[in-house]
Structures are given as structure tokens and as C-alpha cells.
Amino acid sequence: MKPLDAFRRHGTLTCPDPVDPPPGRHSLDQARIKAYTELDPSLVRFYTYTAETLPRYMKSGRAGEKALMKLDPNLTGYKQVRDTVQIVVGGKSVTKIRYWGGKYIVDGIRHYFEAKVGYAASAFVHAQVTKDIAQAAAPGARVIEWHFWASGLTGKIGPSLPVLNRLTEAGITVVFHFPGGALS
Amino acid sequence: MTFSELSAIDAERFRAQVEAEGPRKLFELAEFLRADGVSLDQFDASIASLEPLWAWFMGFARADFPGIPADAQPREEPILLQGARVARASFASEMIVHYLFEVAKRSFHSVAWVTNSRFGMDSFQQTAVQYVEDDGRVGQVHLLWATGTIQGVLQSIHAKYADPAYLADNFLHGSFVCSAATRERIESMPRGESILIPILAGEKPDALEPFVISGPVTPQPQHPHEEADDAGEFLFAHLAADVENLEEAPPLDLATVLNTLVALDVRDLDGNPPTKKSILAEEFAEYTRGDDAQISTLVTGKKLRAVQIAPINPTPETWAEITDAFTAITAPLTARLAPEDEF
Numbered sequence: 001m002k003p004l005d006a007f008r009r010h011g012t013l014t015c016p017d018p019v020d021p022p023p024g025r026h027s028l029d030q031a032r033i034k035a036y037t038e039l040d041p042s043l044v045r046f047y048t049y050t051a052e053t054l055p056r057y058m059k060s061g062r063a064g065e066k067a068l069m070k071l072d073p074n075l076t077g078y079k080q081v082r083d084t085v086q087i088v089v090g091g092k093s094v095t096k097i098r099y100w101g102g103k104y105i106v107d108g109i110r111h112y113f114e115a116k117v118g119y120a121a122s123a124f125v126h127a128q129v130t131k132d133i134a135q136a137a138a139p140g141a142r143v144i145e146w147h148f149w150a151s152g153l154t155g156k157i158g159p160s161l162p163v164l165n166r167l168t169e170a171g172i173t174v175v176f177h178f179p180g181g182a183l184s
Numbered sequence: 185m186t187f188s189e190l191s192a193i194d195a196e197r198f199r200a201q202v203e204a205e206g207p208r209k210l211f212e213l214a215e216f217l218r219a220d221g222v223s224l225d226q227f228d229a230s231i232a233s234l235e236p237l238w239a240w241f242m243g244f245a246r247a248d249f250p251g252i253p254a255d256a257q258p259r260e261e262p263i264l265l266q267g268a269r270v271a272r273a274s275f276a277s278e279m280i281v282h283y284l285f286e287v288a289k290r291s292f293h294s295v296a297w298v299t300n301s302r303f304g305m306d307s308f309q310q311t312a313v314q315y316v317e318d319d320g321r322v323g324q325v326h327l328l329w330a331t332g333t334i335q336g337v338l339q340s341i342h343a344k345y346a347d348p349a350y351l352a353d354n355f356l357h358g359s360f361v362c363s364a365a366t367r368e369r370i371e372s373m374p375r376g377e378s379i380l381i382p383i384l385a386g387e388k389p390d391a392l393e394p395f396v397i398s399g400p401v402t403p404q405p406q407h408p409h410e411e412a413d414d415a416g417e418f419l420f421a422h423l424a425a426d427v428e429n430l431e432e433a434p435p436l437d438l439a440t441v442l443n444t445l446v447a448l449d450v451r452d453l454d455g456n457p458p459t460k461k462s463i464l465a466e467e468f469a470e471y472t473r474g475d476d477a478q479i480s481t482l483v484t485g486k487k488l489r490a491v492q493i494a495p496i497n498p499t500p501e502t503w504a505e506i507t508d509a510f511t512a513i514t515a516p517l518t519a520r521l522a523p524e525d526e527f
Binding site for chain 1: 274326357428472480526
């Protein structure tokens, strides 16, 4: 069985077998969660998990990347891979480096993965999104996915609404991996 | 694979093929224009000529590139494996790219196809148009950037792209970076003779063979070492910083941060160490420390607001070295180093 078969794609945020969030650190913005659920289903995926495969809070960004490796058999390593991307800043084309948590090509389609642990909202995240928007418009068929995992330190998960809007408007798929109990 | 994985020999072979196929691409362009009843007189490689070119090309695209073979393959296909979905569009865009090259030759100085391997630590191995501005500055436009932009336009036909002036505007204000004075000079250049009529009067150049990767590819960095499992993106900012509004965070002392960056021996994309000027020059300046980490600075209002430290493939030791260096300056700068959602 492929690892992905262990998960059921689901349109709701229920978790069948909740576990406790980090004590005292659980901090989910319900308005944000509601906005997540109202997004175009073609751009957003929520996974619910069986008890055996229930995701955990992640202790670091690297842990999120490792979790991605378990989800997608085509991802054979969790090392960062680099690309260059041209973006326009103030009318000037500028070369930037983009490091991806995972990348592969299958059937001529390029797949790029970004794993984020915790809340993602800063100007640096926006700069990363800018690169991905340019990447999405680059030649060739592409699938770009941002996967969000909950932080084991803060209990937080997901992008800010401005980040989310920019991702979805660019056609970038957003995937939420809510740990059990995070939405109770 | 990507261009950066090409061997230097293959990268040069690719560049040479792009350069060599220019006459045929221009011949094909002239053929298509003539077949569609477009006057060739106006195609003098001037900025103004880009308007009728773009107007024709948008119609050509909307008609699904009549005359472009179903099995047409763009030159970069063996490298990028883009697939059939974009192959014909990409193939067609090569004609436009070569005409843009002619416009660049007329507009700038010392225009040439080059292999872009100018970055000290990295070689992108991409074919680019190199040009020299009036003031002597050297610029480069990646071939893929040009074809990619055209493909992007074709994939999302939008009102602004349908504007016949789009290509000329993009040339002067997007791809070929130049000063306002140079733009003014280029725009005021007198019209000239068609470059396509004499090309079409000659013999059609033979098609080149498809590009074949001979290998071996550029060796990729090996990572025999242990990974730093606790690595994650860290933010270095003032204690009072609001992560959602870092642009207005209390400023950090630039000299102190710069000293730390220099001590860590970080380099920019060109292989240069950071300077006060380079940090302040961009809202986001990016540096890497080998294969360990990417370090980005955020500047607004000429003030350094925050630094992001993102792991690439560090060892536990190198990751600790980097984070320790920033931790050491948290107290004097009233700052903290933590994942951004802990701010």
C-alpha cells in the first residue's frame, strides 16, 4: 500500500482519534480555521487520519519535511534542493534562490513541496510566496504544494490569511495536516 | 533535470545551438507573418516593431499556432521535460525570443548569447542574452525567463497581455533592465529597414538536430554527514517585533548584524560577502553559508528590521555554529532568535 493510501481525503476538520496538544501552548485562531474551510476545495486539502497514522505536532521544520517524505513515495530525501527563480522587483528582474523541501519530476510534471511547521505570516514567508508565484508561471507543467503542520512548541498551524490568499490565488495547493485534538 | 545540472560542456553546446538556430527561427517567423498577410516592412528590430509582432503572435496563439507541427519540441525539452502540453507554445515562442535578441542587438551594446555561469559559488549553466547598457553596466536576461514569460502569458491570456504594447513595455521595463536615459534613447531611435525581408529572400537554413545531453552532469553536492534534525526556519528580530508586521519592527543595529554575517562567511549569489550597502540596497537581501543555511535580511526605510535563518542541509555542528552566532547578539540588540510563530 502506498503511504498516501493510509489517509482519507476529507472535507471536514474532524479528527477521529484526537490527542492532546502541547500543554498550555494550544493556540488556534478559529476565524482563520473557518477561512481555511471556506476555500476552493480544488486548492486546499485537509487530511483526516486513522489512529495508526495520526500526525503529530512537529518539533521543527525538518520534522515536517521528514513527514512529507512518508506521505509521498516519490520524495526520496528530505534535504533541501535548490532552484533559481527570476522575480521582478521594482521593475528589475532579479535572480533569487529558492530552496524546496522536496522536488521531483513524474511524467514531465514538476512537483515542488514546501513544509511549514507552525504559523506562517512574516514578510519572509511573503517573499517565499513571491518566488513560488514566479515558479508557478515558469515553463512546464508544475504542481506546487505547501504543507502545514502544527508546531510542537506553540501548537499553531497554518498560514496567515494574506499568505493563504496569495498562495491560492497563484494556484498553489495548500495542504493542512491537523494533528488530533487541534480542532477540538 | 535543470540547467544547473548540465555539465559545462553541455551548457556551452546548448548555448551554441541556441545561437546557431537564430537565422532559421527568424526565417520561420518571417514565413508565418507573410502567410498571415502581415507586412514584413515594419519588422526592423525596433522597439516599435514589437507591437505588430505581439499583436500577430497573440492571434497566432489564440488560433493554437497553426503550422507548428504537433510533435514540435522546444530546444530545452531534453533538459526540462516540460511535456507535450506546453511544447508547441514553447517552440513557437522561440521565434519571438530570437526576434527579441535582434531588438536587443539594435538597442544595446555587445549583445551576445552567453552561458550564465557568472556566480561564484554556483553555476546555473543557463543560456542568456548578455548586453551592455549605455553606462557600461552588463546585464543578462535568461533565455528561459524570456520563453517562460511568453509561455506564462499564453497559459493565462489576460487583457493586459492582449495589449499590443505589452511586449515592448516588458522589453524596456521588465526584462532588459536599463536606465531611463537609455530607454528614452532606444524609444527615439529612427525606424530602419526590415530585417526579415532579406532573411526571407535567402535560403531557408536547415533545422538543427535536437539537443542531446552528452553528460556527465555537474556533480551535485554530497551529504555524507549527519543531518541537523532540529533545524527549522528561525527569525532574528527585536523582542517587540510583530511577526505579521516585521516591516515596522524596531530596527536592529546593522553593524552588529553585519559583523556576525561576515564572521559566518556568508556570501551573496555572486559570491560576495555582505556589506552595509548590499544589505540596504534591497528589501530582501539573500546570502548563503555554503550548503548550511540561507540567511535573508529585511530592510524597510533604510533600517534593518529582521533576519531569517533557514537551514539548507546543515550538520548539527554547523547549524549550532550559525544559531549560536545570532544567539550571542540577542542581548545587546534586545532581540531574540526563534521560530517566527514564537514571536
